[in-house]
Amino acid sequence: MTVMENYQAWLAMAADEPALMSELEAVRDQPEGIEDRFYTELSFGTAGMRGVLGAGTNRMNIFNVRRLSAGLADYVKDLPGGAERGIVIGFDSRRMSPEFAREAALVFAARGVKAMLFDALRPVPIVSYAVRHLRAIAGVVITASHNPPQYNGYKVYAEDGAQVGPGMAKGISDLVFSLPYSACQPMDESEAQKSGLLTFIGDKEVDDGYIKMVLGLLISPELVRERGKDLKIVYTPLHGSGNIPVRRALKEAGIVNVTVVPEQELPDPDFSTVSAPNPEDPNAFRLAIPLAGQVGASVIFGTDPDCDRLGVCVRDGEGVYRTLSGNQIGCLLLHHVLEGRRRAGTLPRNGAVCKSIVSTGMAGSICEGYGVKLFDTLTGFKYIGEKIQQFEESGEYSFLFGFEESFGYLSGTSVRDKDGVNASLLIAEAACACMAEGITLYDRLQQLYREFGYYHEDVLSITLPGKEGLENMKVLMKRLREEPLKEVAGMPVKAALDYLKGIRTEDGRQEKLDYPSSDVLFYELEGGHWCCVRPSGTEPKIKVYVNTHSARGMEQARALGAKVMEDMKGLLK
Helix, strand or coil, X not given: CCHHHHHHHHHHHHHHCHHHHHHHHHCCCCHHHHHHHXXXXXXXXXXXXXXXXXXXXXXXXXXXXXXXHHHHHHHHHCCCCHHXXXXXXXXXXXXXXXXXXXXXXXXXXXXXXXXXXXXXXXXXXXXXXXXXXXXXXXXXXXXXXXXCCCEXXXXXXXXXXXXXXXXXXXXXXXXXXXXXXXXXXXXXXHHHHHCCCEEEECCCCCHHHHHHHHHCCCCCHXXXXXXXXXXXXXXXXXXXXXXXXXXXXXXXXXXXXXEECHHHCCCCCCCCCCCXXXXXXXXXXXXXXXHHHXXXXXXXXXXXXXXXXXXXXXXXXXXXXXXXXXXXXXXXXXXXXHHHHHHHCCCCCCEEEEEECCCCCHHHXXXXXXXXXXXXXXXXXXXXXXXXXXXXHHCCCEEEEEEECCCEEECCCCCXXXXXXXXHHHHHHHHHHHHHHCCCXXXXXXXXXXXXXXXXXXXXXXXXXXXXXXXXXXXXXXXXXXXXXXEECCEEEEEEXXXXXXXXXXXXXXXXXCCCCCCCEEEEECCCCEEEEEECCCCCEEEEEEEEEECCCHHHHHHHHHHHHHHHHHHCC
């Protein structure tokens, strides 16, 4: 269908949806506005589906949610016991999240697949846990994670509790885009309940088990009970789903001096106190930092709307609150887990840690220091979840910890995605361990630099919205492949890794990469430094990652990183 044919079809389809109809009518005489909404369809990949809310084939709306749900239902019905085992559905505090979750559940029911819908907002980790706990065939979370308020999304989880991998994603996608919108109607809610195809998950069925599991991941619960009463924390859920479970986990662990940022405590789909509800952005702590000063908190942390990410601020030696990068948080938690397990005598000989390829090289140095195997994965926590499953099936390795530089962390195996509740409890425990030594988390970070080397990481995100932006991203990546980099910032490119082609090239020799295909270019530079270019899978952005290090100090590592980033910026113009 042409853009205008799609537009006319949607005018007829939206007759019973006043908000969507109003939006479509508003662009009737605006060819550019129509094209912007209909030039393509929202893609479904391993991160699910995500887009701006609104009317059109490339927007998040009730029609796309219904079609995606119908395709997912048809896919799981072909799996053993799929229809009976059912699908768990959760949602966060975003615009239309409860409505989209309900529609998904009723479409599942209409296609004969049992739907288990949470009765109120829940974070991603609880939904991932619920999929495994309830032995569901799949899970869904309606969320756009940390994106701005105009976005929403649809994450899909496999039966292992991890986001779907490439194979399952393609299978679902093929079914979704073969379905006409008219064939994706929901069942009446009362009928769905009467038939047993729709049930609701309350606050006791899953939540208690999840909290018990998270508390069981503490390495030194006695230390936390002893020191936790003296630890002062300021926490912001950024108007999202982390508020109740994070506070509950901390309280039950014995950490009682937790002050919540009052302006950001309750759900707010407009996220009115921040430009974007993203704990990666230091501005997310604009209200938390002065509050921390007032109450004398030593640690500040915040979670995003679906509570899969954790951001942290710590107080330095001069009393200034400093926001930590995702890599710094990851290394603090990694060291805490490994050192704590070593002291407790529970560090296994076959211990394994996983991180994404674009996360800090410092993790490798820490793992080497503890005799632990480090595995690199593609960006996307589903790949870490995939590794956990492989470890369990083979018995070759015991998973200890996984992280991504994009503020995602996990220390257990009952959840198979980033877990902001687990990470909040871990960072609090790490702070308690520091208190016992008479130091702070900031002091600990400086210790790690002195012991394992000074690592500097930087990320540049270039936003390229709309149809033109998508084409520009393709052109940029094509040019970089056709004109291979020879050097960056005066340092020779030792090896180039093209994850789309699955090839590593060094000195003219090529070897295959054992990774799924992904549009990523990674450059190993002389001296152990690296840089990477990757189009985002969830946002209209292309990202540049830089990692440099020095044994002599952070200033040198940072100066070198700045040169590398400047060169990469020039290449992407």
